[in-house]
Amino acid sequence: MTDTTTTPPAAGRGPVPLPAAGARLLIAAGAVGTIASTFMSWTWTPDFPGDLTVYGYPAGLQVLALVAGALTLLFALRLWDVPGLRWLNPGNATSPVFLTAMAAFTVCWFAGIAIAVDLGGLVNLDPGAYVAMVASALPVVGALALPHPAPGTGLTGYLTKPAQPRPGKLSPLAERGFITAGTALALITFTYGIGIDNDASETFIGFLLLVVFATWALMHTGLVDRYATISAHHKGFAASLAFLAAVIFPFTQSDDHNANVGVNILIFATVALGLNIVVGLTGLLDLGYVAFLGVGAYAAALVSGSEYSRFSGVQFPFWAAALTGMAASLVFGVLIGAPTLRLRGDYLAIVTLGFGEIFRITVNNLDGDSGPNITRGPNGITQIPDLNIFGFNLGQPHEIAGFTLGRFANYLFLMLIVTAIVVLVFTRAADSRIGRSWIAIREDETAATAMGINGFRVKLVAFALGASLAGLAGTVMAHVNYSVNPQPYQFAGAAPPNSAFLLAAVVLGGMGTVSGPLLGASVLYLVPEKLQFLQNYELLAFGIALILLMRFRPEGIIANRRRQLEFHETGQLDVPAQKTLTDEPAATKAGA
Structure with missing residues (x-):
């Protein structure tokens, strides 16, 4: 027998049958x-x-x-x-x-x-x-x-996600409390996961x-969508809480290795955000983007004061080294983009893939034998000194409020500032006139050109901006790792960074969004880090993950609304129910 008990009717609602x-x-x-x-x-x-x-x-x-x-x-x-x-x-x-x-x-x-x-x-x-x-x-x-x-x-x-009743409106204070609870839950989850041996x-x-x-x-309950909607209404508050949660994270860790994992996640997430400008907003498939990260890292290493640098007597302060890495990547972005961005689709992808390989082979040959002695070839530039910013040595542990913060925790705070700058640049650029032009180019370049948009110039700006952001992250990465060498800068390697990793982070997280590449980079870096036996099958794991994603959620984990409309028919999208928790049924309203 089935249970036909019903709940008391809510205001404006009929009886709701309870399950067996x-x-x-x-x-x-x-x-x-x-x-x-x-x-x-x-x-x-x-x-x-x-x-x-x-x-x-x-x-x-x-x-x-x-x-x-x-x-x-x-x-x-x-x-x-x-x-x-x-x-x-x-x-x-x-x-x-x-x-x-x-x-x-x-x-x-x-x-x-x-x-x-x-x-x-x-x-x-x-x-x-x-x-x-x-x-x-x-x-x-x-x-x-x-x-x-x-x-x-x-x-x-x-x-399949069900249609839930449209929730009632919360007060501004309750909405901020909801955002705070969601941020705290995300921090607890991430802290627990990264703390697993x-x-x-x-x-x-x-x-x-x-x-x-x-x-x-x-x-399926609609809570995630509601959190996203409320966060969009309180962007500043949500972003501030996310930044605060990231600041709190190092104080929750007793092992500095976990802070090192956090630093690398932020570095690759920052580079993925730069790639998101090229791939997510402009629609250009770049398969050699990791080369710009390498250009920034090598440029910073050459002026770092390392005794193995070609210019060992030169040691720039961090701000100057960061500008040098960004400028070098910007120049390379323009030099590569200017002759190639008139290509489209697969042809552009092949050219960018070739650029990535050319960069790796070139720095590998600048060893004094095959070419000028600039990068020391396969040996790379080693013993890069730690950064010293306003008298604060990031290589030394520091006591703050009774907590001992190690070297990687110090660099984590630096990368938080860099990531915040990159996020600000990304959001402001995406909401600007040039950002709308990028999206128009991505949707239909022919139509955008017919409407007066200079497609080549717009794409070149995207290419150059994305390259400079990668160069900024490369500057920090060179000091975090103490060295730079050509091995990581390839399309697909045993470990990140590589172009396949960065592209997968953007596609998996959600193209055209800010939080998507951050989440994608976190997942793709943390999973191989914790599951050591997967490191030899990284490309296989990437392939399986992308196949599943393309089948069940092609717009990525965190969907851009415009992308979601592209990938799904109207009937497949989540349409709010016609009644709220306090509203009368739609039929009653229609009859009235």
């Missing part, structure tokens, strides 16, 4: 069982990452299962229409419940399988692991027993499973 009581109980019981299992032992030996042998103290994958179980329980309570949880799933849609249940299921079952594989058999599983695996399966069964979100569509219906790849895979399914569920 048995399914609701199954979801809630499974969620409680999953939470309880995390306080039990999952294996008898501490050899498995995280030490899952302690009763009453969740660790490693148990913490992730605990969070997934708690999320599933919250969504289960929403099915019972518990007061105060209506915001979590305004339309009481089925798919978010299914996705949170899948988060707990995948984490628990992956943990059980990983223990059995790593330690040599099911005999290594303690009762807690079996409880977790059984309990986490119950909410999945219960969610599938709920009314289907789109009858007749099968599993696709659970993966590189040897604990099992824990990081569980973390990825939880983040993917939980984020997917929140997208």
Whole structure:
């Protein structure tokens, strides 16, 4: 029998049928069982990452299962229409419940399988692991027993974002509180993920499973879209909070290596933002963009005061070195762009790919044997001294408010300032007259030219600006790494930076957006860093990720609205429902 109990009608709404009581109980019981299992032992030996042998103290994958179980329980309570949880799933849609249940299921079952594989058999599983695996399966069964979100569509219906009721308007103070909560959640998530030991790849895979399914569920509830909309209304406040969260991050880390990971993410994210001007806004496919990063790095290294520099007696202050790196990249951008930007499509891509290879081969040959001794060839320029800015040596640890900040934390603060400058340049340029011209060129160059836009000049400006931003990031990278050498500056390499990495960061994150390349660079750098066994299969992983992305979300993780309209038919986009949580049904309004 099905439960036909209904909720009391809200103002202006008819009765809403509640799902079957048995399914609701199954979801809630499974969620409680999953939470309880995390306080039990999952294996008898501490050899498995995280030490899952302690009763009453969740660790490693148990913490992730605990969070997934708690999320599933919250969504289960929403099915019972518990007061105060209506915001979590305004339309009481089925798919978010299914996705949170899948988060707990995948984490628990992956943990059980990983223990059995790593330690040599099911005999290594303690009762807690079996409880977790059984309990986490119950909410999945219960969610599938709920009314289907789109009858007749099968599993696709659970993966398709449902139309949620349009939320009521919040006060400005509540909107700022919502942005603050979202920023804090993002900081906690990133801090936890980056803090996972590189040897604990099992824990990081569980973390990825939880983040993917939980984020997917929140997208289906409409909370992610609402956060994006509210952030757009409070751009200054949201940007300030994001910058503050990044400043707080080094104070949360006891290992300076994690700050080093953060510095590299910011460097590559900054370069990806420059590439986003060329690819995302202007629509030019550049396959040799990493060469501009190399030009800036080599230019800064030559004037850094290194004893291995061709100009060892020259040591510019940071601001002068940064301007030198930007100017060198700008000049190369103009020199390469001027004769080639009259090409389009694949022809332009081939030329830029050739430029990237020419740069790498050239600096490799400027060793004093094959050519002039400028770059020292494969040996590169080494022993680049740390920056000293206003008497503050970035290479030395410093005590601030009782916290010891190491070398990489110092460079992280510097890169935050550089990234903020690049973001400001990107946003101002994109919103300017030249930015609108870039977009017009990307949409239809022939039509834009017919309307009076000088396509060649506009593309050359984009090329030069993107190159100079890459040169600025290269200036900092040269000092962070102590050296520069030709090896990284190729189309595809064993590790970033390379052009394939940068292009994937832009496409994966979302072309034409600010936060897209930042997110894309973070994901693509952090995943190989934590999953060491993937480093030999990096290109394969890139290919699989891009294929999946092109199939399910071609506009990128963070979608530009214009791009979203290009890639989807109108019926495929998320259209707000015709009623709000407090409005009368659309039919009643029409009749009135």
